[in-house]
Amino acid sequence: MLRYHSLVLIPSDHCNISCRHCAPECGPAVRHPWDVPLLERCITEAARIPNLRKNIHFAGGEPFLYFPQMLALARHAHPLGFTSSIVTNGFWGVNQPRAAAMLESLIAHGLRRVELSVDHFHLEFLPAETIRQALAVLKRTGLFICMRVVTTRKHQIDETLRLFTPDDLDQVEVNASGLIPTGRAIREVDHDEYYVSPEGALGACANFLNLTIRPDGNVGPCCAGAENTPSLSLGNVHASPLDRIAQNAEHNSFLNQVLQQGPSSFFDRVRQAGLGHKIRNEYTSICQACSELFRDPELLHALQLQDTNRDTYRANRNDLVNISAV
Amino acid sequence: MLWSGVLFDIDCFTPDPAQPDGFCDRFSLFSELAQLSLPPWSFSAEIGIREAFAHPPALSAAVAEFRKLLLVPRLYTTGAHFTHRQTTVERLEQLADQGVQQIVLRVNEPEAAALASDSVRHLVEGCHAGGIDLRLHLELSDSFTEDACRIARTIEDRQFTVTVVPVRLRPTRSLPLADAIPLEPKERVHIIVHATGDVRLQMRTPNDIVELTAGNARNCPLHQLLAPAYARL
Numbered sequence: 331m332l333r334y335h336s337l338v339l340i341p342s343d344h345c346n347i348s349c350r351h352c353a354p355e356c357g358p359a360v361r362h363p364w365d366v367p368l369l370e371r372c373i374t375e376a377a378r379i380p381n382l383r384k385n386i387h388f389a390g391g392e393p394f395l396y397f398p399q400m401l402a403l404a405r406h407a408h409p410l411g412f413t414s415s416i417v418t419n420g421f422w423g424v425n426q427p428r429a430a431a432m433l434e435s436l437i438a439h440g441l442r443r444v445e446l447s448v449d450h451f452h453l454e455f456l457p458a459e460t461i462r463q464a465l466a467v468l469k470r471t472g473l474f475i476c477m478r479v480v481t482t483r484k485h486q487i488d489e490t491l492r493l494f495t496p497d498d499l500d501q502v503e504v505n506a507s508g509l510i511p512t513g514r515a516i517r518e519v520d521h522d523e524y525y526v527s528p529e530g531a532l533g534a535c536a537n538f539l540n541l542t543i544r545p546d547g548n549v550g551p552c553c554a555g556a557e558n559t560p561s562l563s564l565g566n567v568h569a570s571p572l573d574r575i576a577q578n579a580e581h582n583s584f585l586n587q588v589l590q591q592g593p594s595s596f597f598d599r600v601r602q603a604g605l606g607h608k609i610r611n612e613y614t615s616i617c618q619a620c621s622e623l624f625r626d627p628e629l630l631h632a633l634q635l636q637d638t639n640r641d642t643y644r645a646n647r648n649d650l651v652n653i654s655a656v
Numbered sequence: 657m658l659w660s661g662v663l664f665d666i667d668c669f670t671p672d673p674a675q676p677d678g679f680c681d682r683f684s685l686f687s688e689l690a691q692l693s694l695p696p697w698s699f700s701a702e703i704g705i706r707e708a709f710a711h712p713p714a715l716s717a718a719v720a721e722f723r724k725l726l727l728v729p730r731l732y733t734t735g736a737h738f739t740h741r742q743t744t745v746e747r748l749e750q751l752a753d754q755g756v757q758q759i760v761l762r763v764n765e766p767e768a769a770a771l772a773s774d775s776v777r778h779l780v781e782g783c784h785a786g787g788i789d790l791r792l793h794l795e796l797s798d799s800f801t802e803d804a805c806r807i808a809r810t811i812e813d814r815q816f817t818v819t820v821v822p823v824r825l826r827p828t829r830s831l832p833l834a835d836a837i838p839l840e841p842k843e844r845v846h847i848i849v850h851a852t853g854d855v856r857l858q859m860r861t862p863n864d865i866v867e868l869t870a871g872n873a874r875n876c877p878l879h880q881l882l883a884p885a886y887a888r889l
Binding site: 469481486487488491492494495496497499500501502503504505506507508525530614615 | 794796797798799800804805808809812816817818819820821822823824825860862
């Protein structure tokens with residue numbers, strides 16, 4: 331059985347900044363209002379999924395731009411047994427009293443963890459002082475604080491660390507990971523900057539899954555690229571109940587191979603199809619290999635993945651009929 | 657309050673002429689650990705205090721004992737024992753086979769300055785070969801020193817993801833148990849067993865580290881030492 335660490339909600343790609351490395355290409359011009367009634371329904375359905383850890387992770391976009399909606403969803407989720415976490419750029423640090431009040435409201439409804447996205451790319455838009463202020467507020471709440479840093483060969487982890495003092499980051503977990511060439515990064519970040527290696531595509535992600543809902547209702551098995559890859563879609567919450575989508579995913583043999591054996595397990599089939607030139611010698615990570623392999627129409631056709639996925643899509647389509655009847 | 661875990665000095669398990677088996681075996685400490693109800697799913701059992709790798713046979717024996725209790729030991733190291741690449745890789749692969757899942761490279765400023773980048777590389781490669789999660793704890797005073805940054809960069813050069821936990825150095829205040837004030841219901845207390853057998857209960861505050869003396873495990877079973885502390889706190 332697949333195991334999901336969180337239900338990741340990406341209700342909107344709207345963000346106050348538009349970082350050069352952003353995979354979903356978020357920014358101020360991208361507007362999706364949060365569909366709170368739909369997401370409340372999804373949370374209720376998620377409470378019935380046995381292989382989902384009961385945590386809602388608010389992502390985006392910038393979730394704090396939609397604080398009332400986020401609070402409403404946390405209020406809905408907490409009595410169902412969910413805790414919550416947020417990934418944010420910390421822009422709200424400029425107004426500490428208001429930030430403290432917002433966080434206290436969320437904590438009262440299950441917030442346990444805040445992840446701050448801080449790195450060279452975010453700091454092109456937000457000053458480090460704002461992040462320091464956000465950290466100060468967060469520390470007073472007692473929440474678990476994680477700083478997420480995207481690194482490249484040119485902008486290594488210490489570039490970000492040096493902007494802060496050990497006091498600022500005391501007991502903050504700093505998680506750095508290499509930039510993956512997807513979304514805006516493909517166009518706006520020099521390819522020489524990526525950390526790549528011949529082993530980059532090896533491995534699998536079955537231990538890192540998150541059931542992820544995108545603004546258009548599509549559901550993916552992770553929030554590291556698969557949620558933006560149509561061929562890896564598990565279904566759409568506009569068409570099927572979320573618990574049914576998760577249940578159907580268990581029988582999706584293609585998906586299970588991707589997650590359990592990794593994208594490199596498809597390389598031999600790609601070569602046999604005469605498309606070996608589409609496999610790189612070096613990758614940043616399995617996430618890059620996964621995104622490139624399963625977004626390429628020619629590769630998808632050669633691998634006949636549509637056929638493999640047919641049963642899942644058919645099951646999800648039947649659910650659409652059931653929902654319409656309700 | 658909650659027991660967040662227990663940290664053993666590796667010397668607790670080191671045979672010496674006076675106590676050939678190390679005092680932990682002699683006092684059956686591991687059977688007592690089972691009574692503390694430590695959470696088996698977290699890294700609640702730790703071996704260090706600063707350097708778990710100083711005595712390889714003792715480390716293997718200690719890891720095996722923890723695993724019998726279904727505890728997953730986290731190992732602390734200053735990186736000083738990883739000067740030879742092949743030995744490091746083989747050692748870490750063995751420990752991974754025994755069930756070690758996480759190693760914390762914990763250095764203060766002098767330790768960071770003394771640590772060669774090659775040793776860090778060997779540690780990263782060994783962890784990679786064994787599938788062990790490697791974390792970096794930096795104990796610093798005023799700023800991120802060049803040596804601390806060098807170590808972080810060295811890990812980043814070899815590993816796609818890096819986890820760093822900066823810790824600001826703070827003074828330690830030692831108190832007798834009688835002077836301790838009651839804690840909040842979910843406040844976490846860490847049990848530290850020193851090589852001498854002294855058992856300290858450690859709590860972190862924003863400004864200092866408070867250590868309460870619970871007694872000596874050479875003279876008294878661990879659970880008997882901790883019972884009054886648990887009742888009082």
